[in-house]
Amino acid sequence: MSDSDPASASSRTASEKADFKRELTEVVPHLRAFARGLCGRPDMADDLVQETLLKAWAAQERFEPGTSMRAWTFVILRNAYLTDMRRNRFRGEYDEGVAERILTAPAGQEEPIHLSDLHRALLTLQPERREALLLVGAGGFSYEEAAEICGCAVGTIKSRVGRARATLTEMLANGNIPRRSTDDDAAHRAILEELDEVAAGNLSSAKP
Amino acid sequence: MTSDRKPPPPRSGQPERAPEWADGLKQLYDSVVEEDLPDSFKDLLAKLDEIDPKRAAAQGGNPSQSPDDRGARR
Numbered sequence: 306m307s308d309s310d311p312a313s314a315s316s317r318t319a320s321e322k323a324d325f326k327r328e329l330t331e332v333v334p335h336l337r338a339f340a341r342g343l344c345g346r347p348d349m350a351d352d353l354v355q356e357t358l359l360k361a362w363a364a365q366e367r368f369e370p371g372t373s374m375r376a377w378t379f380v381i382l383r384n385a386y387l388t389d390m391r392r393n394r395f396r397g398e399y400d401e402g403v404a405e406r407i408l409t410a411p412a413g414q415e416e417p418i419h420l421s422d423l424h425r426a427l428l429t430l431q432p433e434r435r436e437a438l439l440l441v442g443a444g445g446f447s448y449e450e451a452a453e454i455c456g457c458a459v460g461t462i463k464s465r466v467g468r469a470r471a472t473l474t475e476m477l478a479n480g481n482i483p484r485r486s487t488d489d490d491a492a493h494r495a496i497l498e499e500l501d502e503v504a505a506g507n508l509s510s511a512k513p
Numbered sequence: 514m515t516s517d518r519k520p521p522p523p524r525s526g527q528p529e530r531a532p533e534w535a536d537g538l539k540q541l542y543d544s545v546v547e548e549d550l551p552d553s554f555k556d557l558l559a560k561l562d563e564i565d566p567k568r569a570a571a572q573g574g575n576p577s578q579s580p581d582d583r584g585a586r587r
Contacts, residue, residue, distance in 0.1 A: 330558055338545035355557055365566050423537045442535060443542035474532045 317366065325365050328374040329358065335375050335444070336382055342439040343386050345428045353389065357382040376446070379454050383436065390432070426476045430469050437465035438473075 317325075336357055340350035360381050361368075368377055427435060433455075440451040441462070448466070452459040476482050 326558075326561065329561075333550060333554055333558070334546040334548070337548070338542045341545045342542060351551065351553070355553070358554075358557060358561070359564075362561050362564060363566050420537050420541060423534050424541055427538070427541075438538070439542070443538045445539075470532055473534060477532075477534055 321370055322365075324370065325368060329361060329378070332374050332378050333358070336378055339379055339439060339444060340382060340386070342427065342443060343383070343432075343436060345424075353382060353386055356385050360385065373450070375444075376450055376454055379440070379444075380456075383454065422477065422482050423473070426473050426482045429476075429482075430472060434465045434469035434472070437462050438469035441466050442470075 336354045340353045341347060344350050357378060361378050437451060440446045448459050448462050452462045
């Protein structure tokens, strides 16, 4: 199962290499959006995307031309995110400025839900559920594609998306959303503790 | 520019009941997708061509630490 065959590594044509670079460039805005949803803070999200681009570049011989660059790079990004999270680099912090800017986007609903509320609620979800919901509900991946990206069963993704949707719907319906992270220490601490649990690999499903 | 970025399909007749915030989730995502790319990304993408992926891979997938590759900028 070794992929260190030098002959195959040098078999890419110049046009295949150019295609790789072009596809990688095209997918950057999507990587930024996924990363922003995962870790909340734009600066950290962009660091994560840069790290992802470098890793993708280094691993380009392993990319199968013709397959989805977006799915391939999302795998690299989520792995980098999980590694960084274990090192406690990301704290699921909520960025006020982004939400305010996003709020100016046209809503087109009679009873608009504030996107800043949605964003805050999103960041309080368990990381696995947030990731699943981002891939399917925002990124437009199928359950099958999301399962491949996350390396888990399709049923697991469906279940995570379902739970994430239920939690968000309930939060938004009841107005049970953590206020600004800066003046709601309890909510903030809950997020941090949850991340620590996930990072430690002992996430319990006993949470309300 | 090339324009093979597919726009999201219109979500009119949804088979399963979508929560009313579902569209907001897409808006959050799309708002980032549509942002102008910061210069730092343009710089990085331009620099990638100078980085030999094989050597980068041999260094554990961290090409930015190659002294030769960084020498051009510093």
